[in-house]
Amino acid sequence: xxKKEHVSETPATAVLKKRGIAYTEHxxxxxxxxxxxxxxxxxxxxxxxxxxTLVMEDEAKRALIVLMHGDRKVSTKNxxxxxxxxxxxxxxxxxxYRHSGYQVGGTSPFxxxxxxxxxxxxxxxxxxxxxxxxxxxxxxxxxxxEVLLRLLDARGVEVALED
Numbered sequence: 001x002x003k004k005e006h007v008s009e010t011p012a013t014a015v016l017k018k019r020g021i022a023y024t025e026h027x028x029x030x031x032x033x034x035x036x037x038x039x040x041x042x043x044x045x046x047x048x049x050x051x052x053t054l055v056m057e058d059e060a061k062r063a064l065i066v067l068m069h070g071d072r073k074v075s076t077k078n079x080x081x082x083x084x085x086x087x088x089x090x091x092x093x094x095x096x097y098r099h100s101g102y103q104v105g106g107t108s109p110f111x112x113x114x115x116x117x118x119x120x121x122x123x124x125x126x127x128x129x130x131x132x133x134x135x136x137x138x139x140x141x142x143x144x145x146e147v148l149l150r151l152l153d154a155r156g157v158e159v160a161l162e163d
Contacts, residue, residue, distance in 0.1 A: 010108070010111065010135030010139070011101065011108075011110070012108035012109075012110035012111040012135035012141070013110075013134055013135060015110045015111040015151070016110060016151075019151060021143065021151065022143075023134075023141040023142060023143045024141065024142035025134065025141060025142075026043050026131060026139070026141070026142060027138060027139055028043055028139075028140070030105065030137040030138030035052070036070025036071070037070070039070070039140055040070060040131075043131060043140065045131055047069075047070040047071040048069050048071050048072075049069075049070075049127055049130055050069075050130075050140070051067050051068065051070065051124055051130045051131065051132045052067070052068050052069075052133075053065060053066075053067060053107045053109050054066045054067075054068060054074060054090060054107075055090070055091045055095070055096035055099055056074075056079075056090050056091060057088070057090075057091050058080070058087060058088055059087040060085075061095075063095070063099035063100075063116050064116055064117045064119065065100075065109050065112070065116050065117070065152075066118075066119050066120075066157075066159070067109060067118065067119070067120040067121065067132070067148060067154065068121050068159075068160065069123070069124060069160060072161060072162065073160070073161040074121075074159050074160070074161070075159045075160070076088045076089055076090075076159075078158070078159045079119065079157060079159045082157045082159065083119065083155075083157070099112070099114070099116060100112045100113055101113030102133075105137045106135060106136045106137040106139070107133055107135075108132065108133045108134055108135040109154075110151065117155070118148070118152040118153070118154040118155070119154065119156075119157045119159075120148050120149075120154040120156055120157070121156075121158070122156040122157065122158055124145055124148070125146070125148070125156060126145075128144075129142055129143070129145075130144075130145050130148075
């Protein structure tokens, strides 16, 4: 595990604290384009338990968040079908920032600039603990996966592809 370091509050951790959610802080040396493989390695946890927060848009440019295992990709075709839209695609980094208020690499589903619909790969919910971005590059929080349902009203989907 990474050594315990205190990180200043982010919009994400402010939401977790306000709602009384227990979480652990995990700080690591962020690497540009390193993704979840780097954070999993640095924290000594399985990449499958590191959950990436992906900001996407439908054909009408309506933003949404998809939460996916670090070692899986999202089938945008299956996602569109399951949520009842024609097309879903990843946002540009600029659009993702505009929608979420977070920099790419530091995007958390908690404390977004505006409320966004959240979809979570169902198998994420079966894990004992997940590690998800805490609102800053190089900073994950460890939480129970049911927090995603309680706080974000996340909807389960089955859209994982092998990475």
